[in-house]
Each structure stands twice: as C-alpha cells, then as structure tokens.
Amino acid sequence: MHIPPQKAKFLRSALKEWEAEGRISDQQRQELESSIQVVFFDWQKLARYAFWFAIASTIISVSAVLSDRWLMAMIQKLFSAPDTVKLIFSTLVTVFLYNRGLKRRRLYPHKRFSNEALFFLGVLGTALCVALLGKILDDGSGHFSILLLLASLIYGGLGLWFPSTLVWVFGLLSLGGWLGAETGYLSGWGAYYLGMNYPLRFTLFGLVLLALSGLFNRWPRGRAFIHSTRAMGLLYFFISLWMMSIFGNYGDIGHWNKAGHDELALWSVLFGAAALAAIYHGIRYQDPMTRGFGIVFLGINLYTRFFEYFWDSMHKALFFALLAASFWYLGTHAERLWNLGRPQKAPSS
Structure with a gap:
C-alpha cells in the first residue's frame, strides 16, 4: 500500500489503537x-x-x-487542400488517437492518465471532424445544432463501446449544447421555448439525466456510467435551479426588473427544498454524491438570498462582518468534523 x-x-495510530482494544493481535498489527x-x-x-x-x-x-x-x-x-481532404486527414488522426489509447490501456492499464490524455486528444479531434463536416454541408440555414447532436451521438457511442467515462461525459456535454441550440433555433432564438426559458429547460434536462443514471442500474454495461451520469445530471439540475432562483422563468431584463421578490421566492424555496431532498437522500442511502451536492447548493442558496435581500438595505461594514462571521462558523465547524475520530495529542508542558 x-x-x-x-x-x-x-x-499506524489506528492499528495501535485496535491492538490496545484487543481487536487485532500484535502479530497482525506488525503484518499490516x-x-x-x-x-x-x-x-x-x-x-x-x-x-x-x-x-x-x-x-x-x-x-x-x-x-x-x-x-x-x-x-x-x-x-x-479542400475541406473534404482535411476531413479525411483529421478523421484518420482521430481514429489513430482513439486506437492508440485503447491499445495502451490494454497493455498498460496502470497508466491511466496517459491513456485518458490520448482519449482527450481524440475528443478534440472528433470535434474538429464534426466542425469540418458542418463546413462542408453548410447550406446557410444556421441549423448548427445538428452538429452538436452528431457529436453527442459519436461521443456517447464511443464512450459506451470503449468504455471511457471521459468520452461519455463529453457526450453529455454535447447533448446539453444540442438542447440549448436546438430549442433556440426552433424558437427563432427567442428567450422562450414551450413557455420555458433556458434555465428551466436545463433544469428538466438534469432530471432526465438523473432518470437515465437510474436506468443504467438495469443494464450491466451501463453501470460503469452511473456515477458520471448522475454527477452531470445533478450539476445541470442544481446550477439551472440556482439561476431560476435568481431570474425566475423570465427571458429579458425588463420583465425581470418588474418582478418582485415574492414572485421569485417560490423558485428559491424550490431550490432549497431540492437541496434538502438531496441531503436526505445522501444520508438515508449513504450516497456521498447527493449529500455533497445538497450541502454545497444549500449553502449557495442561503448566501445568494443573503446577497439578494441585504446588499442594498444593509450597511456594507455590517454586511461583510456578518459574511465573515458565517464563514468563520463554517470553517470551525468543518475543522471540528475533520478532527472527529482523529487521535488528539495532549499539549506539551
């Protein structure tokens, strides 16, 4: 080890304590x-x-x-050279990078970082190939979201085939980019699509990814991607919900300025409730990911509301004094949690 x-x-301290408690023998302690x-x-x-x-x-x-x-x-x-030749050349280089990464992973599985670095270069090569393909097929319509969907399908397929979590994550990122670009294109690049602004759309997208991670439990090959898919789903969901708690379902500054705090309070309450639900899930099912996301975004929600309600009405000296006190409390509480179970040394006289 x-x-x-x-x-x-x-x-070593834990082993000595276990020996003193009689849980392990002296020989077992020495072997460990x-x-x-x-x-x-x-x-x-x-x-x-x-x-x-x-x-x-x-x-x-x-x-x-x-x-x-x-x-x-x-x-x-x-x-x-023509774009077609460039596309062929870029495709060959990209295939070489992916193939090289797969071979190195079979031969040197312990060299994880260098293998993933080759996959990352392959991801960049794939993006270049998709961009060149879009340039060749461009008809002036501005419907570039199709390219993002193509990139997502390529990354997702390769990520599942290799398998590679890194490539799969880029597939989810591309899928999110496609969602934003496609709904924007269909709405004439307006603020709303089906009555939803961009943050609300991505809030629902995060829920879809969370549901997808749950379905992966029933598919043996997909179990390797449960963690990454859930993490991306929680990230999309909570960041979008945080933006909703600030801007609501408004698409322009004019309407947002006219909205009162009471109209946005519902989103703030929903944001806080989602964070508390994530904390409960993490504690109930011993899931450090949901617990961590819940704690972090509950804190973000509280600090956002603090800035939102007291920045204009409170004297800046008092504002930052309270902010400093809250961070001091968080720091001391985190330090106390860190020291739980750690051997305490008596002060030297």
Whole structure:
C-alpha cells in the first residue's frame, strides 16, 4: 500500500489503537504495518497534472501558431487542400488517437492518465471532424445544432463501446449544447421555448439525466456510467435551479426588473427544498454524491438570498462582518468534523 506520510501516520495510530482494544493481535498489527509503504512524493498527482499541462500547452501552442500571421500564411499555403481532404486527414488522426489509447490501456492499464490524455486528444479531434463536416454541408440555414447532436451521438457511442467515462461525459456535454441550440433555433432564438426559458429547460434536462443514471442500474454495461451520469445530471439540475432562483422563468431584463421578490421566492424555496431532498437522500442511502451536492447548493442558496435581500438595505461594514462571521462558523465547524475520530495529542508542558 503506497500512501503519503500523513495517511500512514493515521493508519499506524489506528492499528495501535485496535491492538490496545484487543481487536487485532500484535502479530497482525506488525503484518499490516509492514504492508504500509510511505511515499514522500505523490507521483500520481504529478502524472495527472503533467498530462493536463501537456494538453493545455499543446492547445496554447496551436493557438500561438494560428495567431502568427506569417505562420498562418504558411499553413494556408501548405494546407490549402479542400475541406473534404482535411476531413479525411483529421478523421484518420482521430481514429489513430482513439486506437492508440485503447491499445495502451490494454497493455498498460496502470497508466491511466496517459491513456485518458490520448482519449482527450481524440475528443478534440472528433470535434474538429464534426466542425469540418458542418463546413462542408453548410447550406446557410444556421441549423448548427445538428452538429452538436452528431457529436453527442459519436461521443456517447464511443464512450459506451470503449468504455471511457471521459468520452461519455463529453457526450453529455454535447447533448446539453444540442438542447440549448436546438430549442433556440426552433424558437427563432427567442428567450422562450414551450413557455420555458433556458434555465428551466436545463433544469428538466438534469432530471432526465438523473432518470437515465437510474436506468443504467438495469443494464450491466451501463453501470460503469452511473456515477458520471448522475454527477452531470445533478450539476445541470442544481446550477439551472440556482439561476431560476435568481431570474425566475423570465427571458429579458425588463420583465425581470418588474418582478418582485415574492414572485421569485417560490423558485428559491424550490431550490432549497431540492437541496434538502438531496441531503436526505445522501444520508438515508449513504450516497456521498447527493449529500455533497445538497450541502454545497444549500449553502449557495442561503448566501445568494443573503446577497439578494441585504446588499442594498444593509450597511456594507455590517454586511461583510456578518459574511465573515458565517464563514468563520463554517470553517470551525468543518475543522471540528475533520478532527472527529482523529487521535488528539495532549499539549506539551
């Protein structure tokens, strides 16, 4: 077991306490302690961050090249091929990246971050291919949401086939983009579609994803995506409901300014009730995800209402003093929870 020094100290302390309580023998304690290997540097985190920085640096490098006029002119001369040729070339590169990621995962399953980095580059390649396809098929209608739906189907299919949670999540993100763009296109890019503004649409979309994650329980291949689908559903749902608690089902600033606090209070109550329901579910069924989302967004709701009702009416010194006091209370309460069950050292005299 390779763990950092702080966790190793905690585990050894727990083993000694269990031995003192008679739960394990001295020999068992020694055997368990011998399996603990202290790692003084977290190479796993370094690997994760290094790959993400490599991908970010690659994107910045490409952006820098594209922003250089001289290099851009050279690229245009070198790559003045038709869009169809560019699409074929990009597709081949993307297929290579996905294939390489799959092969590396079979050969080196422990190199998770480098394998996922290849999948991420494949995701970017897929987006480029879809964009080139849209450019080739563009008829001037502005119905680009079809491309987002195509990207979602590709990501979703590949994510289920590989399987890859990262690719699947991009499929859900693309599906959300398609929902916004398609309903906007159908409504003539107005604020409402079927009487719903954008936040209300995405609130319902989050509920659909939550229902989908529940259906995955009945499908063996889909069980690997329950966690990620539920997380995306909760994220869509709570962020959209938070926006609803601020703006309501209004589509322009004029109508929103005329709305009183009482008209928006219902959404605030609904937002708080949803957060409390998530906390109850997390405690009742030992689900840290729903419990965590509920606690975080209940806090966001309370602080939003604090700013909403007291920013204009309260003296700023008192406003920030109360804000500081609330954060101090949260910090001390979190510290107390953190120290529960941890061995307390007596102060040295």
